[in-house]
Amino acid sequence: MDNSHRLVSSMPSTVSPAGGAVWGHSDKASAWSNRSLGARCRNSIALCSDEQPHIGNYRLLKTIGKGNFAKVKLARHILTGREVAIKIIDKTQLNPTSLQKLYREMRIMKTLNHPNIVQLFEVIETEKTLYLVMEYASGGEVFDYLVSHGRMKEKEARAKFRQIVSAVHYCHQKNIVHRDLKAENLLLDAKANIKIADFGFSNEFSAGSKLDTFCGSPPYAAPELFQGKKYDGPEVDVWSLGVILYTLVSGSLPFDGQNLKELRERVLRGKYRVPFYMSTDCEVILRRFLVLNPTKRCSLEQIMKDKWINVGYEGDELRPHTEPAENFSDTTRIDVMVGMGFSKDEIREALSGHKYNEVTATYLLLGSTAEVSLDHTLTVGCFTPGQAITLRSISLSHRLPPSSPSTHSIAGASGVSSSRLSRGSTVRSTFHGGQLRRPPTHALTFSPHCSRHVSGHQKASEPRTPRCGWDVRVRSARDPAEVVLALREAAQGCGCQVHVAGPFLLSCTHGAAGARVAFEAEVCQLPGGLGQSSGVRFKRLWGAQLAFRDIATKVSKELEL
Incomplete structure (x- = not known):
C-alpha cells in the first residue's frame, strides 16, 4: 500500500540546526588544512570571521523557503563560487513513516540525471539534521512568470512544454511517478529552461502493482484521485501535464472552484472552456491529456509524435531522453580539484562509488552550468545582495500566501475568468491521503532573482561596512561604484578571471592549474571616523596563501584611485 507522506520541514530562523549544536572543531577539521579553509568541520555549521554561517563547504546567504519541519537556504559553494539551494530537514520532528518517505525522496533524486530536473549535489547528514544540497534555479517559478506576464504565446509554451514532457517521460522510463506536477513546481533557470522540482510525493511504480494515495494539488489532480480509485502511476502525471x-x-x-467540493464536481465532469485564441492543434493535443477514463488517456510516447508539440521542430521531433554516460574522467575538472587540495584517488573513489559527498558535489558543480575555460580558470555563478530569491524545489506542506492575494491571480487575457489562480487559495493547497493542509496564518512573499519577468527588486545602493579585523588594503574618497569599475579593470589587467558576484563584490581566480588561487575583492564602506571613504577588502577563498598575497598586492598596486 502506498502511504506517501508529504515531507515538509521548518526550522527556527537561527543559524544552528534543530539539535541546537554548532560544530566548529573536530577530528575531521584537519582534513581542510590543505584547502585553506581553516578548522571548520566538513559536515558542520560554523561562523566565519565575518559572522556568516556555513554548512560544510557552503556559505549560507538567506532563507528562501520554509515548511513545518525544514527550511531552504540559498548558499554559495566556497570552493567553486556556485550558488545552490540547501534543504535543511529536522529529522527529530519526523515520525518513522515520514523519515522513510524522506529517504525515498533522496534516493529517487540520486537516480535522476536530466537537464530539466533539479539536480542533487550532496547529502550531509548528522544525528538530528539532514541537508540536501540541490541545484538553484534563479528564474523562479513558472507560476510567478504567468502572474507577471500572463499567458504564453503558443510558441513559447511549446518550447517549455517539450522540456516538461521530456523530463516526465524520463521519470516514467525509470519507473518513477512525480504526483505533484504543477506550475509552482516548475522552475526556470537563468536561461529560462525548465527545472522540475519537489519530488516529495514521488514514488516508484511497477506493472501490476497499484498506488492508492491521493496526493498533489487538487486543480491538477486526475479525476480517479478524487474518486479514491487505485492507479498505476504515469496516468495521473499525464492528466496533470494537460492542466x-x-x-x-x-x-x-x-x-477550479470556490471550494473543494465545487472543484471536484468540475474535474469529474471533465468540461472546460477552450479560449478563442487557442489553436486547433493545441486543442487537439489538450483533449488527449484531459481524458476522464485513465485507460484511454494518451501516453507520453504518443504525445511526442503529436503535430502541435513538434511545430517548428521539423527534423527534430521530440524523442525520449537518452541519459548521457557518466563522465568521471574530466581532466579539466579533476585538475581544478587537485589545485583545491583534493587527491585524484579520493576523487576517483567518490565518483565511482556514487557518493554524494563534498568531493562529488565539487566535481558536479564544476561541470554543471559553470564554465571551465581552457586555461583552467573558473567562471562561477553569482548572487546579488539585496535581492530576494525564489526557489521552492522543496516538499512544503503549503504555499505561503502573499500579503495581497489579488496580486497573485491569473486571469486569461481572453476573458476566461472563471478559473483564476490565487496563491492563498484553499483548493490549491497540497493534498496527501485526502487530507488538506491548513493554510498558514502569516504571509510571506517571494521575488525571483535574475528573472526577466519580475521587476521592482532593488539592489543594494551602498556597500556594507566591514567589521574589525578585515584587511582593507586600499582607500578612496571616490564613489563606490567607480571604485568597483576600477577594481575590475585592475584585476583583469593582472590576469585574473573576474566575475561580478554583487554590486560591490567581485569573485576572482588567478594562476595556472596546480598554483591557482580564488579570492573575493569587495568594495566596502569604511567604519566611522573616515568620512565617506571606501575601501577594498581582499579575502582568500582557496589556494596557497603566498599566491593570494602576491596577487592581492599586485591588484592593489594597479588600482588607480
Whole structure:
C-alpha cells in the first residue's frame, strides 16, 4: 500500500540546526588544512570571521523557503563560487513513516540525471539534521512568470512544454511517478529552461502493482484521485501535464472552484472552456491529456509524435531522453580539484562509488552550468545582495500566501475568468491521503532573482561596512561604484578571471592549474571616523596563501584611485 507522506520541514530562523549544536572543531577539521579553509568541520555549521554561517563547504546567504519541519537556504559553494539551494530537514520532528518517505525522496533524486530536473549535489547528514544540497534555479517559478506576464504565446509554451514532457517521460522510463506536477513546481533557470522540482510525493511504480494515495494539488489532480480509485502511476502525471499545458497557454486553470467540493464536481465532469485564441492543434493535443477514463488517456510516447508539440521542430521531433554516460574522467575538472587540495584517488573513489559527498558535489558543480575555460580558470555563478530569491524545489506542506492575494491571480487575457489562480487559495493547497493542509496564518512573499519577468527588486545602493579585523588594503574618497569599475579593470589587467558576484563584490581566480588561487575583492564602506571613504577588502577563498598575497598586492598596486 502506498502511504506517501508529504515531507515538509521548518526550522527556527537561527543559524544552528534543530539539535541546537554548532560544530566548529573536530577530528575531521584537519582534513581542510590543505584547502585553506581553516578548522571548520566538513559536515558542520560554523561562523566565519565575518559572522556568516556555513554548512560544510557552503556559505549560507538567506532563507528562501520554509515548511513545518525544514527550511531552504540559498548558499554559495566556497570552493567553486556556485550558488545552490540547501534543504535543511529536522529529522527529530519526523515520525518513522515520514523519515522513510524522506529517504525515498533522496534516493529517487540520486537516480535522476536530466537537464530539466533539479539536480542533487550532496547529502550531509548528522544525528538530528539532514541537508540536501540541490541545484538553484534563479528564474523562479513558472507560476510567478504567468502572474507577471500572463499567458504564453503558443510558441513559447511549446518550447517549455517539450522540456516538461521530456523530463516526465524520463521519470516514467525509470519507473518513477512525480504526483505533484504543477506550475509552482516548475522552475526556470537563468536561461529560462525548465527545472522540475519537489519530488516529495514521488514514488516508484511497477506493472501490476497499484498506488492508492491521493496526493498533489487538487486543480491538477486526475479525476480517479478524487474518486479514491487505485492507479498505476504515469496516468495521473499525464492528466496533470494537460492542466499545465492549459495553464501555460491560457494563463488560467481548466478546472477550479470556490471550494473543494465545487472543484471536484468540475474535474469529474471533465468540461472546460477552450479560449478563442487557442489553436486547433493545441486543442487537439489538450483533449488527449484531459481524458476522464485513465485507460484511454494518451501516453507520453504518443504525445511526442503529436503535430502541435513538434511545430517548428521539423527534423527534430521530440524523442525520449537518452541519459548521457557518466563522465568521471574530466581532466579539466579533476585538475581544478587537485589545485583545491583534493587527491585524484579520493576523487576517483567518490565518483565511482556514487557518493554524494563534498568531493562529488565539487566535481558536479564544476561541470554543471559553470564554465571551465581552457586555461583552467573558473567562471562561477553569482548572487546579488539585496535581492530576494525564489526557489521552492522543496516538499512544503503549503504555499505561503502573499500579503495581497489579488496580486497573485491569473486571469486569461481572453476573458476566461472563471478559473483564476490565487496563491492563498484553499483548493490549491497540497493534498496527501485526502487530507488538506491548513493554510498558514502569516504571509510571506517571494521575488525571483535574475528573472526577466519580475521587476521592482532593488539592489543594494551602498556597500556594507566591514567589521574589525578585515584587511582593507586600499582607500578612496571616490564613489563606490567607480571604485568597483576600477577594481575590475585592475584585476583583469593582472590576469585574473573576474566575475561580478554583487554590486560591490567581485569573485576572482588567478594562476595556472596546480598554483591557482580564488579570492573575493569587495568594495566596502569604511567604519566611522573616515568620512565617506571606501575601501577594498581582499579575502582568500582557496589556494596557497603566498599566491593570494602576491596577487592581492599586485591588484592593489594597479588600482588607480
